[in-house]
Amino acid sequence: MNRKTLVLPAVAGLLAPALAACGASDSGSNSGDAIVVGTTDRFTATKDAPAPLDPAYSYDVGTWNILRQTVQTLMIQPKGEGEPVPEAAQSCGFTDTGNERFACKLRSGLKFANGDAITAEDVKFSIERARTIKADSGVFALLSTIDTIETQGDNEVIFHLKTADATFPFKLSTPVAGIVNPDDYEKDKLRDGFAVDGSGPYTLEAKTDGDEMTKAVFTKNPNYKGTLSVNNDEVDMVSYKDADDMGTALEKGDIDLMTRTMSPEQIKKLSDASADGDIDLVEISGLEIRYLAFNTTAPTVKTKAVRQAMAQVIDRAQLVSEVYGSQAEPLYSLVPASLTGHSNSFINTYGEPDKAKAKALLADADVSTPVKLTLNYTTDHYGPATKQEFETLQKQLNASGLFDVAIEGTPWETFVPAERKGEYAVFGMGWFPDFPDADSFVAPFLDKDNFLKSPYANSDIITNLIPASRREADRLSAAKTLTKIQDIVAEDVPVLPLWQGKQYVAANNDVTGSAYVLNSSATLQLWELGHGSSN
Incomplete structure (x- = not known):
C-alpha cells in the first residue's frame, strides 16, 4: 500500500490549509457516516480507579x-x-x-x-x-x-x-x-463508571465489555454553544489492544484514522513509503516528554548521589537513536526545548555520559557498588517501544559496573495505583502537558500536592520560585526563575528527563481535518474531522 507523509510546522498557527468538512461515522470508512478513530488507550473502571471519566478525577x-x-x-x-x-x-x-x-x-x-x-x-x-x-x-x-x-x-x-x-x-x-450538571454529579463524591454529562460538542455513549470501555461513541450535541465548528455528526473511538491490531484495522478500512500510540516501526514504514497512496501520515509538533521518577525516600535511591550517578551514566542520544530514531530527541530538562523557559540544565550539570564521574559521585557519598535497582514501567500505556526503551536503560546502567538493574513491566491499571502508593523506587512515566506553558512541566512535578505523590519537596521552589514564575504575564520574563527551578532539579534529581517526542496521525486520505486532530498538548480535536478529499 502506498502512503504519503505530511509534515506540519512547529508553530501550528502557520498552518494554512482550509480543511473541508462533511458528515460523519459508524463503522469503517467504507460504510456508514461515522468517522472511526483507533487508539491503543485503554479505559477501565477498577477498584482503585472506579471513576476514570469524572473531571474531578481524570488526569491522563x-x-x-x-x-x-x-x-x-x-x-x-x-x-x-x-x-x-x-x-x-x-x-x-x-x-x-x-x-x-x-x-x-x-x-x-x-x-x-x-x-x-x-x-x-x-x-x-x-x-x-x-x-x-x-x-x-x-x-x-x-x-x-x-x-x-x-x-x-x-x-x-x-x-x-x-x-x-x-x-x-x-x-x-x-x-x-469542566462544567458538569449538578443533577448528575454529587458534590463530594466521584461518579463511578463511564457516563459523562456536560455541554461539550459531543455526547458520549460508552460501549463496554465488563469493566472496560471498548468504544466511545461521540454524537454531535444539538445544544452545544461555543467556539467550535463541529464538522461531523458522529465519531466512534475504538480501543485496540496494541498498535499492530490498530494498524491492520486502518489498512483494512475498519477505521478511518489512528492516533496514539503507533509503534516506531509503523511510523517509519508510513514515512518511508511513496507519496502516492491512500493513507496519509501527519507529523505534528508535540510536547510529550518521557522521564524516570524517584521515590526519594526509598532506601535504594534516597541518597542523592545514586540519582546523580544515574543522570551521569544514562546516554539519552543513544537511547533515542536505538529506540525512536528521528521520532524523538534527547531532553535535558523537564521543560521541552520548544517552550519559553527551557534550559538544558542536565547537560550543563553533567555534560556527556561519563562512568568515571558517576563512580566518583558514588564514592564521595560512600555508596557501595553495584547499586541494586528495579526500574518499573507500564506495558500498555505509552506504546510498544516502552519495553525496548527500558531494556536499553538497563544495559546502559549495568554496563557502567556501578548498577545492578532489573526491569519490571506492569499494566497501566495496576501500575498507577502502585506508583501512587509509593511502591516503586524508580519508575518510568510520560507527560503530556495540561497546557503549552513551562508551568505545566514544573508545578505538577514539584509543587505541593504534585501528581506523582513525590516525597521530594524543595521549599524554595514551592514557596518562592513557582509563585514568582506565575506572576509574570510576559512568559519571557519568567525564564530566569524557571531556569533556577530546572537547575535545582538537575542537582537534586527527583526526576530524570529522557526525551521529548513528536506526534503522529495516520488517516485514510478521504478524511479531512487530520492535520488539526491533535494539538501540541496531545489534545484530540475530533470536531475537526470530516469525510472528503484531503488532497
Whole structure:
C-alpha cells in the first residue's frame, strides 16, 4: 500500500490549509457516516480507579481526550495554539493589575446536552467540587491558586486567587475545570463508571465489555454553544489492544484514522513509503516528554548521589537513536526545548555520559557498588517501544559496573495505583502537558500536592520560585526563575528527563481535518474531522 507523509510546522498557527468538512461515522470508512478513530488507550473502571471519566478525577491524556469532546470549559486553546480564548464563556479576563481577580461572563442560552440551562452556580459547583473531593490523581492541584469563587447573577463567575497566576486562563481550559450538571454529579463524591454529562460538542455513549470501555461513541450535541465548528455528526473511538491490531484495522478500512500510540516501526514504514497512496501520515509538533521518577525516600535511591550517578551514566542520544530514531530527541530538562523557559540544565550539570564521574559521585557519598535497582514501567500505556526503551536503560546502567538493574513491566491499571502508593523506587512515566506553558512541566512535578505523590519537596521552589514564575504575564520574563527551578532539579534529581517526542496521525486520505486532530498538548480535536478529499 502506498502512503504519503505530511509534515506540519512547529508553530501550528502557520498552518494554512482550509480543511473541508462533511458528515460523519459508524463503522469503517467504507460504510456508514461515522468517522472511526483507533487508539491503543485503554479505559477501565477498577477498584482503585472506579471513576476514570469524572473531571474531578481524570488526569491522563486518554481520559482527558474523552472529556475534551464532552465537557465544556470556560476557556479553550484555539485551533492555531496561542493564548486560550473564551469557550463556554462569552468573555473572560483579569480585572485587576495584579492578576488575582479573573471574571467570566457566560454565553447567552448555554445549555447542558439534556437541555438544562447552565448558570454561573453550575460553574462554581463544578470547580469547587473538584477542589473539595481532592482525588488521589492530584488533578485538583491545577486549581490550587483559587481562593474563592463568586457568582453575580446567573451569568458571571469571578475567581479570587490566592496569588497572581498568569497561567490561570490555561487552567480554566483543562477538563478539571469542566462544567458538569449538578443533577448528575454529587458534590463530594466521584461518579463511578463511564457516563459523562456536560455541554461539550459531543455526547458520549460508552460501549463496554465488563469493566472496560471498548468504544466511545461521540454524537454531535444539538445544544452545544461555543467556539467550535463541529464538522461531523458522529465519531466512534475504538480501543485496540496494541498498535499492530490498530494498524491492520486502518489498512483494512475498519477505521478511518489512528492516533496514539503507533509503534516506531509503523511510523517509519508510513514515512518511508511513496507519496502516492491512500493513507496519509501527519507529523505534528508535540510536547510529550518521557522521564524516570524517584521515590526519594526509598532506601535504594534516597541518597542523592545514586540519582546523580544515574543522570551521569544514562546516554539519552543513544537511547533515542536505538529506540525512536528521528521520532524523538534527547531532553535535558523537564521543560521541552520548544517552550519559553527551557534550559538544558542536565547537560550543563553533567555534560556527556561519563562512568568515571558517576563512580566518583558514588564514592564521595560512600555508596557501595553495584547499586541494586528495579526500574518499573507500564506495558500498555505509552506504546510498544516502552519495553525496548527500558531494556536499553538497563544495559546502559549495568554496563557502567556501578548498577545492578532489573526491569519490571506492569499494566497501566495496576501500575498507577502502585506508583501512587509509593511502591516503586524508580519508575518510568510520560507527560503530556495540561497546557503549552513551562508551568505545566514544573508545578505538577514539584509543587505541593504534585501528581506523582513525590516525597521530594524543595521549599524554595514551592514557596518562592513557582509563585514568582506565575506572576509574570510576559512568559519571557519568567525564564530566569524557571531556569533556577530546572537547575535545582538537575542537582537534586527527583526526576530524570529522557526525551521529548513528536506526534503522529495516520488517516485514510478521504478524511479531512487530520492535520488539526491533535494539538501540541496531545489534545484530540475530533470536531475537526470530516469525510472528503484531503488532497
